[in-house]
Amino acid sequence: MTTSPPTVAILGGGIAGLSAAWYLRKSGASPKVFEASDRFGGKIVTRELAGCLVEGGPDSLLTEKPWGLDLCRELGLEENLLPSNDNQRSFSILHRHALHPFPAGCKLFIPQKVTPILTTRLLSAGGKARMLMEPFLRHRAPEGDESLADFTRRHFGQQALDRLAGPLLGGIYGGDPEDMSMAATFPRLQSLEQKHGSLVKGMASMMRAAKARQRAGSAPSLFTSLTGGMQMLPDALVSQLEERLTANHRVTSLEKTQDRWRVDGQAFDHVVLALPARQAAPLIGQVDPETGRLLQEQTGSSSATLSLVFHRSEMRTLPKGFGFMAAHPLSSPLVGCTWTGNKFSGREAEDTFVCRLFLGGSHAAGMIESGEEDRLLSEGLKALRAICPDIPDTPAAHWVQRWPNGNPGYRLGHLDWVAKLEARANMLGNLHYCGSSYLGVSVSDCVKQARDLAASLGNVPEDSQG
Numbered sequence: 001m002t003t004s005p006p007t008v009a010i011l012g013g014g015i016a017g018l019s020a021a022w023y024l025r026k027s028g029a030s031p032k033v034f035e036a037s038d039r040f041g042g043k044i045v046t047r048e049l050a051g052c053l054v055e056g057g058p059d060s061l062l063t064e065k066p067w068g069l070d071l072c073r074e075l076g077l078e079e080n081l082l083p084s085n086d087n088q089r090s091f092s093i094l095h096r097h098a099l100h101p102f103p104a105g106c107k108l109f110i111p112q113k114v115t116p117i118l119t120t121r122l123l124s125a126g127g128k129a130r131m132l133m134e135p136f137l138r139h140r141a142p143e144g145d146e147s148l149a150d151f152t153r154r155h156f157g158q159q160a161l162d163r164l165a166g167p168l169l170g171g172i173y174g175g176d177p178e179d180m181s182m183a184a185t186f187p188r189l190q191s192l193e194q195k196h197g198s199l200v201k202g203m204a205s206m207m208r209a210a211k212a213r214q215r216a217g218s219a220p221s222l223f224t225s226l227t228g229g230m231q232m233l234p235d236a237l238v239s240q241l242e243e244r245l246t247a248n249h250r251v252t253s254l255e256k257t258q259d260r261w262r263v264d265g266q267a268f269d270h271v272v273l274a275l276p277a278r279q280a281a282p283l284i285g286q287v288d289p290e291t292g293r294l295l296q297e298q299t300g301s302s303s304a305t306l307s308l309v310f311h312r313s314e315m316r317t318l319p320k321g322f323g324f325m326a327a328h329p330l331s332s333p334l335v336g337c338t339w340t341g342n343k344f345s346g347r348e349a350e351d352t353f354v355c356r357l358f359l360g361g362s363h364a365a366g367m368i369e370s371g372e373e374d375r376l377l378s379e380g381l382k383a384l385r386a387i388c389p390d391i392p393d394t395p396a397a398h399w400v401q402r403w404p405n406g407n408p409g410y411r412l413g414h415l416d417w418v419a420k421l422e423a424r425a426n427m428l429g430n431l432h433y434c435g436s437s438y439l440g441v442s443v444s445d446c447v448k449q450a451r452d453l454a455a456s457l458g459n460v461p462e463d464s465q466g
């Protein structure tokens with residue numbers, strides 16, 4: 001007797017929903033994706049701007065997390081993988097209206113060399129001393145979760161938090177380091193602390209292992225994009241999954257009968273919520289108000305990218321390196337900036353220079369949420385020109401991509417929150433979560449969640465297992 005494959009409704013056609021459909025189909029299930037908008041990819045969005053290739057959301061995969069790269073290879077995109085120009089890899093910190101090179105020899109924000117810390121103008125004498133004392137101090141981790149701010153302060157002091165860890169690590173999540181869960185965001189740093197006591201010593205040991213891999217020729221560049229932009233990834237999934245995808249369908253109703261789910265009236269065995277938590281809340285709240293309430297608890301912060309194309313011939317000097325991040329507390333809407341063509345080749349048209357500004361924090365939230373794109377352009381440009389006066393006052397082209405409440409808050413206790421959601425999902429039966437609100441915000445984290453989900457529902461073929 002043959003049994004029919006389990007049917008799975010996937011709500012949301014961002015990278016989480018699409019890769020869930022990909023891996024579920026591989027595992028023998030029968031998935032169907034519902035996407036509210038007319039395009040797939042969610043926050044992954046690439047477009048052409050004055051002959052240049054620009055990204056409105058992610059610009060790369062962080063190679064340290066291999067799942068996004070694995071998926072690219074499975075989809076036949078190996079030839080299109082585009083490593084960052086690591087020979088130009090350097091970036092700066094914007095502090096008190098000036099750009100300071102990020103101290104050389106730091107891995108993340110953890111110093112591995114003394115001289116660059118002693119000579120940087122980013123830290124005061126006291127700040128430098130506090131950082132360099134780290135290997136000689138005892139670090140007592142608290143019971144349970146800890147914020148990024150407390151963790152960094154315990155090891156390296158307040159200046160290291162405001163000028164190194166906050167911009168670098170807090171910037172990835174767009175969150176407030178005082179309320180960002182270390183357990184959910186950087187568990188590897190916690191493990192280093194547990195194993196070595198000192199992060200400086202722990203990182204040194206990790207770097208030795210990484211160097212050995214490099215010698216064996218297996219260390220790729222830090223960031224990897226795709227020749228046609230990040231959008232190539234969802235596009236490749238769409239072309240493989242076409243018959244499984246429905247665009248322009250915003251799911252509005254969820255019901256649960258004895259052993260089946262109903263999604264806008266259509267029956268399925270399983271439901272995957274590949275939606276931001278707050279967008280999933282009113283839907284699942286129709287079935288289980290307590291789950292709806294839990295999902296509603298997740299906070300989010302707003303951000304925008306402002307892509308600016310300038311004529312190179314109008315610039316006296318061209319910025320070097322990959323870009324910069326702003327020290328905390330932020331004094332303008334400018335959180336950071338990437339010099340796009342320095343980071344990835346093939347992005348700029350002839351005689352153009354492309355910058356991608358990240359706007360966010362309290363100075364930008366109102367403008368992002370109320371859709372004031374002209375103001376985001378003028379304020380972003382003003383903040384950039386205050387630092388780099390050689391940037392012309394009028395771009396040849398620009399694009400503002402807003403993400404109101406688009407960055408999920410990984411607040412203290414985030415993993416307990418996920419565990420509560422999972423416990424309620426088990427109670428309801430055949431309900432699953434996948435995506436940036438839950439177990440990691442990076443594209444690769446979303447792909448990993450999709451893989452794990454498919455593995456938990458069926459047999460993922462050998463070639464997809466990590």
Ligand SMILES: Cc1cc2nc3c(=O)[nH]c(=O)nc-3n(C[C@H](O)[C@H](O)[C@H](O)COP(=O)(O)OP(=O)(O)OC[C@H]3O[C@@H](n4cnc5c(N)ncnc54)[C@H](O)[C@@H]3O)c2cc1C
Pocket residue numbers: 011012013014015016017034035036037040041042043044056057058059060061062249250251252274275276279303304305403406407434435436437441442443444446
């Ligand atoms: C500015 C920015 C820069 C970033 N940079 C990087 C980076 O460089 N590298 C990296 O790895 N990550 C980066 N990220 C993070 C990463 O891009 C996102 O976390 C990830 O793309 C989110 O994917 P997702 O599928 O979980 O959610 P989303 O992409 O938000 O997709 C959710 C989808 O659900 C749909 N939807 C909503 N409601 C409904 C409904 N009721 N019915 C049907 N569909 C619905 C939405 O239309 C959307 O398409 C960045 C994020 C931002 C905002």
